[in-house]
Amino acid sequence: MAVFLRPRWIASHVFAGTLIVSFIFAGLWQVDRLEERRETNTAVEARLQADAVGIADLDMSADDLEYRLVQVSGTYDPARELLVANRSADGSPGFWAWTVLELDAGGEVIVNRGFVPRREDAFSSDPTAPTTPVIVAGLVRYGLDAGAVSDDGARISRPNPTLAGEYLQLDNALPVGTYVQLRGQAPAPAAVPVPVPSPDLSEGPHLSYAFQWFTFATIGTIGYALVLWRIRRGSEAKGDVGLQDSMTPADGSGPHAV
Numbered sequence: 092m093a094v095f096l097r098p099r100w101i102a103s104h105v106f107a108g109t110l111i112v113s114f115i116f117a118g119l120w121q122v123d124r125l126e127e128r129r130e131t132n133t134a135v136e137a138r139l140q141a142d143a144v145g146i147a148d149l150d151m152s153a154d155d156l157e158y159r160l161v162q163v164s165g166t167y168d169p170a171r172e173l174l175v176a177n178r179s180a181d182g183s184p185g186f187w188a189w190t191v192l193e194l195d196a197g198g199e200v201i202v203n204r205g206f207v208p209r210r211e212d213a214f215s216s217d218p219t220a221p222t223t224p225v226i227v228a229g230l231v232r233y234g235l236d237a238g239a240v241s242d243d244g245a246r247i248s249r250p251n252p253t254l255a256g257e258y259l260q261l262d263n264a265l266p267v268g269t270y271v272q273l274r275g276q277a278p279a280p281a282a283v284p285v286p287v288p289s290p291d292l293s294e295g296p297h298l299s300y301a302f303q304w305f306t307f308a309t310i311g312t313i314g315y316a317l318v319l320w321r322i323r324r325g326s327e328a329k330g331d332v333g334l335q336d337s338m339t340p341a342d343g344s345g346p347h348a349v
Contacts, residue, residue, distance in 0.1 A: 095319065111311045118304035125297035132292045134158075139289065143228050146264050147196065156269060158290065159231045163264075163271070165194040167202070167220035171259045173240065173247045180206040180285060187250065188284045189270065190220045191259055192227060198264030201252050202227055203272045205284030218283045225278065229271040230289075 095104075135158045143162035150156075167190050174186035188204040207218050238249030240258050247255055252270040256263055265271070273286050280286075 095323075107311065107315045111308050111315075114304050114308035114311060118301045118308065121297045121301035121304060125294060125301065128295055128297060132294070135290055136292055139230075145196070146194070146198075146200075149231075149265075151266060156231045156266065157233050160228065160274070161231060161271060162226065162228045163192065163194055163196075163200065164224065164226045165192045165196075165199075166224050167192055167222065169220045169222065171261075172220065173255050173259065174207065174245060175203075175250045176246050176248050178206060180208075183208055183210075185209045186246070187287070188218060188220070189247070189250075189252075189255055191261060192225075192271075194264055195224070196264075199262045200264055201255060201259070201261060201270040202229065203232070203250075203270055203287060204280065205273060205286040207284045217281060221278075221280075223278070225276055227271065227273060228275040229273045231265065231269050232272045233269055 134155075138158040138160065141160055143160040146161055146163055149159060149161060169190065171191040173189045175189055176186060178185055178187045185206055185208040188207050189201050190204055191199050192202045193199050204220060234250045234252040234255075236249075236251060236253075238247055238251040238254055240247050240254065244258070247258075250270075253268050255261070255270075256267065273280070274289075
């Protein structure tokens with residue numbers, strides 16, 4: 092109808108169309124994120140199931156070393172340790188214990204021995220690293236940038252292995268910016284620190300988000316079409332009434348007058 096081609100209605104059409112298209116693109120973006128998540132999960136799962144290798148057998152030129160499983164032997168240096176602040180486990184605040192492991196084969200690595208509760212009365216054992224030789228199996232992990240070491244040299248504000256390595260004067264056997272996340276140790280470690288759980292391999296909320304965006308697009312399309320349909324029907328009804336009134340003589344006579 093001509094009424095829907097007026098400037099006010101054209102602006103309404105453009106706004107509604109833009110909104111609906113935006114919903115569709117948001118849904119497609121979530122679908123892409125889901126596919127990326129699935130590809131990442133597949134790659135990580137394959138690495139988690141692979142046999143552990145020594146650092147000497149690790150391909151340092153690989154584009155992505157994260158979640159590669161390594162096994163090393165050596166001795167912790169408890170004097171060279173940092174507590175990574177602002178960590179949590181099961182809703183409890185605390186720290187990660189990053190301790191230098193001096194390797195038998197030469198070189199050193201930072202080992203994330205696990206979570207240490209902030210409340211000392213929550214300790215079920217001494218969290219100090221053992222000074223006897225150990226065999227460590229763990230995942231190569233990348234850290235974050237920025238952060239700072241506390242004035243007393245006991246804590247670091249963010250899990251930044253590059254900064255930690257510089258402060259601890261690390262002779263790193265791994266590429267800069269990486270550390271080892273403990274998965275197993277022989278002899279078995281104490282109850283505290285608690286090893287950090289393996290990565291979450293769920294698909295996340297992307298599928299449900301995509302469904303929501305596509306639902307919004309469907310509702311918007313159908314709803315806007317119904318609004319236009321009702322307005323058109325209303326206009327047609329008014330037109331019919333006007334036509335009937337114009338056909339009725341002023342004295343009330345007409346084809347149906349008695």
